[in-house]
Amino acid sequence: MMKKIGIVGGVGPYAGLDLNQKIFDNTITQGQDQDHLEVYLLSRSSDIGDRTTFLKNRHLPNPAAGIFRTIEKLDRIGAEVVGMPCNTAHATPIFSEVSQHMQKANLSCRFLHMIEETYRYLTEWKRIQPSLYQLGLLSTQGTYDVRIYPEFLEKDQTFSVLYPSSQGQQLAHEAVYTIKAHATPPREAQEKLQNTAEGLIQQGAQAILLGCTEIPLAFANQTEIHGVPLIDPTLILARSLIREAAPHLLKPINHSIY
């Protein structure tokens, strides 16, 4: 039995499309439209405030309310497993509030946690490559400051998450907001991210976490920088959603690290 997939879209709009496309790309089909899974993408940007702004100023309305309203709509039309392609929105002050709303409303759909899925994927990879330990992080300032990745990836000291210098963090943050504002990621944003990633590699990163869902848009189909693999949590989430919805339709991994 195949489950229906829901996506909390609009955070940002293009990240929602990217996750949806990665679900289609990673589904085994015989080439017919009808072989695809049901996927519901609700882009409700205007109802979900900026996540970083809220994390910096907790007196503002919590974006959790709009995220919950989106999940409620997804649940109403039958979505059974839901993902949200926004790293910052997985920070505990937002994500746990969404979970509480869902419990109160007694929603039956399952809401995957993108960063937990990333941890799960990385631990599987570590079984093959036990030396994997230092992970460099590219993200928004909100994701850096609230330390979501260290919270989830450093538990049991499985991994260590490397941060760029404060200048590097600023470059990565600026790049993300430049990408959000353009249909095609500008070259300037790509260069900022590339430079920051190179700094992380010099610090000893064995893999680079693309810790904001706009970042994979800038790296297109690139899977590594100077031989260091890029880890795309959007792609991991897409594959986790398929695994939950219809494991037999999950495409074999065609890149060594996915």
Add this chain to the structure above:
Amino acid sequence: MMKKIGIVGGVGPYAGLDLNQKIFDNTITQGQDQDHLEVYLLSRSSDIGDRTTFLKNRHLPNPAAGIFRTIEKLDRIGAEVVGMPCNTAHATPIFSEVSQHMQKANLSCRFLHMIEETYRYLTEWKRIQPSLYQLGLLSTQGTYDVRIYPEFLEKDQTFSVLYPSSQGQQLAHEAVYTIKAHATPPREAQEKLQNTAEGLIQQGAQAILLGCTEIPLAFANQTEIHGVPLIDPTLILARSLIREAAPHLLKPINHSIY
């Protein structure tokens, strides 16, 4: 007041993403996620049978039923104006059945007709260029056979729709199904479409209608062939949906023909 946009997706899956992306691309924003319109994309491929197959054999179940169930879900979560990026599904034996279901169910959302919107756009263009008359059509065999484009575009003898040779029609049809089966349109499919378009230009086409929503995926950002403009009904539908939802947010046209 901004209306909420719904998309009947999954016909095909990538065409739904393409329409959704064109809505985002054609919306005026200040670069913030929150400036975007609400867009609901429901990909329900497995519930909507092949349109060409049904048009050839009317004893099969009408895909209208699954299209209606999708619109019913869109209506339930508040979509007010709906579009469907599948030309073949706009053939009267399918589209009129959907309309009847909607009337019976008393749905309040408005369902735009992509081919009528294309006619509307072309008549506006004809005001600027009165000589515009001969339009070459690239499409699936179902769309050719059921003559949707002549039905809508030749009324009042405003335009004449040119068809490729039967060999050209077959090439175009094959190309579409090749595109459906691949995440990235294969070069072979692009060449088939290019060759068929060149044949139409030799027949006197003043513009080429990309009359299947998979076809624009093969032409990427190409806007003309040998100086003859390509008309993309998916882009026209995206702009019509924004016009209905929030006309003040419709980007000025940056290409002479859109």
